[in-house]
Amino acid sequence: MPAANDRKVVLVTRKTRLEDLIAKYLTAAQARFYVEHLGADFSDYQREHDVYQAERHRTVQTLEQWGRYQIIDRSFLPNFLFGPADIVVALGQDGVVANTLKYLDGHPLIGLNPDARRYDGILLPFVPDDLPALLREVATDKRGFKAVTMARATLTNGQVLHAVNELFIGARTHTSAVYEIAAGDHKETQSSSGLIVATGLGSTAWFKSIVNGSLAIAGAFGGQTEPASYSAQAWDSHALRFAVREPFPSRTSQVHLVYGELTGSERLSVRSLMPENGVIFSDGIEADRLEFNSGTEAQITVADRVGRLVV
Incomplete structure (x- = not known):
């Protein structure tokens, strides 16, 4: 992919459930104690977090090769200004895609499923490995889209x-x-x-x-x-x-x-x-x-x- 490509890519991410727990209880150990004290399985929170972070890293590697990119958490969407030529990528779940799409005005949005075994992904037809080819096609208007x-x-x-x-x-x-x-x-x-x-x-x-x-x-x-x-x-x-x-x-x-x-x-x-x-x-x-x-x-x-x- 050409590093000099003029179209910026905006990656929209979300916090995992584990990150939300750590924000509340300050440390992963405290979060684990809280969850397991209630008899729940903490390992599922950890697995979800590890998979998401791995796919996020894979996605960012692609963007680094692309050239211009920016990463924002979905909580900042209401106040974020997208450039008219931006390509937007949302890294699942379906709700992240929907939350992102309503702030866009004609921008192409690529939905990536970070964990196909966990999420149905109605709005997530792709995985991070698909992103290099997708960006090339979207940037040159050679990729189709579904109107919503x-x-x-x-x-x-x-x-x-x-x-x-x-x-x-x-x-x-x-x-x-x-x-x-x-x-x-x-x-x-x-x-x-x-x-x-x-x-x-x-x-x-x-x-x-x-x-x-x-x-x-x-x-x-x-x-x-x-x-x-x-x-x-x-x-x-x-x-x-x-x-x-x-x-x-x-x-x-x-x-x-x-x-x-x-x-x-x-x-x-x-x-x-x-x-x-x-x-x-x-x-x-x-x-x-x-x-x-x-x-x-x-x-x-x-x-x-x-x-x-x-x-």
């Missing part, structure tokens, strides 16, 4: 948050979320455990579990022996689906607008009625959230931004 539709939440104060899998809108705690929701000609006040707005990719994740659970419960009450079937959307489907979690009917809250689909320029409007603890976050990362308290309105739409996952 994103969701977008825009607040009245101008703040924006994108999602690759799903947006969660609700309360930070286990208290009920209270809000006004509107789609098309329908509008109502709801009290629920929050709502999920899923992309095509997200239709295979958290959203799928919500719908399948609801169908199974409804089928049991309806006397059906088998729940109704559920079909996921394509990753590049220009549509979003939303579902309300555990809506509660009362004198002031309704349960009619609990599921729907947004296509094209259609939008879902949600206005917070919560004085505190209201949040919007995406792809399971609550640390990177928008505050969603009384009076704040969110407009949920299909994003103009499209992810490019190298395949």
